[in-house]
Amino acid sequence: MTDLATEAGPAGRSARSGSAEGEETGPVLAADGRPLKQSLRRALRAEKLRALALIAPLLIFILVTFIAPIADMLFRSVENEIVSETLPRTTVALEQWDHTSGEMPGDDVLAAFTYDLVAAAERKQHTRLGTRLNYEMTGISSLFRKTGRRVDDFGEVYLDQFVALTPAWEEPATWMSLMAEPGWSAQYEEWLADRAAAEEADRDFETPQPLFEVKDGVADVLPETADAYGEFARIAQVENDDNPAAEEPWAPVYLALYRDLAQATPDSVATLGADAQALLEPARAAVAGFDTVPLSEMFVDAEEDWADPDVWATIQAFAPDYTAGYFLASVDLQKTPDGVSAQPEDQRIYMLLFKRTLFMSLVIMGSCVLLGYPIAYLLSNLPLRTSNLLLILVLLPFWTSLLVRTSAWKVLLQQQGVINDVLVWIGLVADDGRLVMINNQFGTIVAMTHILLPFMILPLYSVMKTIPPSYVRAAKSLGATNWTAFWRVYFPQSVPGIGAGCILVFILSIGYYITPELVGGTTGTFISNRIAYHISSSLNWGLAAALGTILLAVVLILYWAYDKLVGIDNVSLG
């Protein structure tokens, strides 16, 4: 193309004149003195940009409303951040735990879990996580729900003892002065005052509140306490819109304090300053003599299932941010702490459904070809007036509600239905031996073939319309029989229509869901019925996304295979 351009056009002249003078051939220049190639590329690029700008609205529309949501949905099939987001400390602490030990994890893990769970319960996230983990192990849902109600009492035994030792431990102010960064306290006071002023003046107040910050150095001496109290203070601010300086901390904060002080030395406590030392040192000295309750006992006391190491192994196995668990579940495998294993036999269903979906879609496609081809042939060979009328008959069911058509099949096919009544009446079938034609595979295939038939007839018809009748006549005049003329001359020319119709019908039927749900019974349901169930009933969106992704992949692979075998160029909609 560019070569051609150098030969012609106004720029060509200067180039030729240059070489005519026997000088060295430099780059071909355009009229404005730029190299021609560059100038052409510019022109082309401008054109491309203009074209892009023209389709941009549509492109953006499709990206935003179609591609992005689908991608987002499919991404859920591997996404598993809910565990590590809801239980950040536990997932880290659990990494070291050996799930084959047959015992509950140790106190460090349980303490981390207590802080996580109390925070999650305040944010109302614990039950959502329970639902998520219940997909993997039955019973975790209620374990989280019930324990979530009680976890803010965990550590009460320490709270009581600290308060008995120094009543000031009960005071929110004590905690504030011990924990809060003075700079934050000042900022927060200021923010509170601003907000009060805004409310007074009835103004909108949008400034976000400064979130609680722990005083420097505290985290070194009292790591867990700083962490637990910080969480408490921020949740009080954000979730409840309370001033943490006026709220007594949760009991688990005292648990953290107890655990920290048991590790602390007089020297480390001294680094926090004289005031803090005066408060902490007596407590530090006393904790060794505190009555203690093992954390495991607190949990087992709340719900005895916590003693089951499988619960913890499940949390551990699903701690990573991304999981293959949903995909494994979609092919009847399961992810266990010991690796991948097959689902128990009485729960395997998805492979069966995938196979059934593919098989039935193929059968439906085949019966659409068988029924649609003669109709399309007839339509394309009739005079226009008649064929238009018949075409309306083909399209008529197309304009009727899908549900109406499906229900009509129920009326026709059921045991007390029209067809059975007629068969019994003419004596073909005994009254007590009425045929079962609905709520099974047969019913689904019949109803779906009927519903999808127009998608086969229309592309076939439009392709057949373009086949000149003279070809068949020519074949016949050369001595071909009717069959040879049809099979060797007419049929090959209609193949693009069959291809288009088959792809349309197959892809539509593979994702069909309403008709199989209504007339499929137990043996005629498709994989899409399970996807719909997981989307709207069980709310296991990850599994639904994994099933959907697999279905999409299967369609793409089949499409690719079709392209290799038949060639996608051989598909025509007319």
Place this chain on the structure above:
Amino acid sequence: MKLKSILLATGAALVAAPASFAQDMTDSMTLVSWGGAYQQSQINAYADPYKEMHEGLEVVWDESSNEAVAKLRAMNEAGNITWDLVDVVASDAMRLCDEGLAMEYDPDELLAPAPDGTPASEDFGDLIVSDCFIPQIVYSTTFGYRTDMVGDTPPSTVCDVFDLEAYPGKRSLEKRPINNMEWALYCDGVAKEDIYDVLETEEGQDRAFAKLDEIKDQVVWWSAGADTPQLLADGEVVIGSTYNGRLFSLIEEQDQPVAMLWDMQVFDLDGWIIPTGLSDEALARVKDFVNFATDTQRLADQAKYISYGPARASSAPLVGEHAELGIKMAPHMPTDPANASNTLLYNYEWWADYRDDLDAKFQAWLAQ
């Protein structure tokens, strides 16, 4: 008398109004319900009367209760809640509450007390099964049978459903484990109070499936509440389970040769939840409406249009006659003592745990 009590109740609502309704309220609200006769009963009993009291108020109905949990979750993720009040079954209310998608409320603050002054929390009693759930009705899933297809001895217990010899023919059951597993175990000789303990074990589940296996070939599985009434009307099935209100309209309104089998009916609840994240104005409007729509008279009024029992104890004596048929509604209520001699209360907590697991097993069993 009835007019007087309506006036009194309205008056009470108006007197109570200024305190809590001082702030601005939106002049439109979107209510989500189930469509059909049930939604119509809500419109007749309280949505229309409420609209008459508040001129210019626009009420939009969305028939999405079936997928309310999924849709609310999606709305919440998108950060755009477009519903103001959602009608859901109790188990869904619990899930929404669990996920933080429904608002917790204080019954005595939000709901009107009974006319005799009993606080709402006592009037509704145990039916407030979740902190977010505002009960409206008690319904039940129970059986109806063709009177002309069962011979001279109509079925009297739920176990007759499993008796193919005495009652040959097809039956329709819901395409999910809930209720079916309980009935199967009960008819396999498990005492009612032990059903969930037995069902918790692998053997118990196998036992329930084995019992269902006996009739599996003869079962038409339904997934929409309208299926069983249709199958009964067509004579496709001899006996089938569905919601009692559907059977009522089949028997009384459509006059089909069908009768109720109340034995071992499974009670369930339906009510409102308020989604979290409403604006102050929308919330004020919804609270005002809920207070009105769940008062004693309104819940009793609803029973004029559909045979579901009002969730308030104080509404029961006010239940009158059907608005069009003029028949007494009390004997058609699932809670009527004559109907409720042997019942089962759906165990929400238990199913919340075992639903995923048992559903997978149930579907695999169905597909075998």
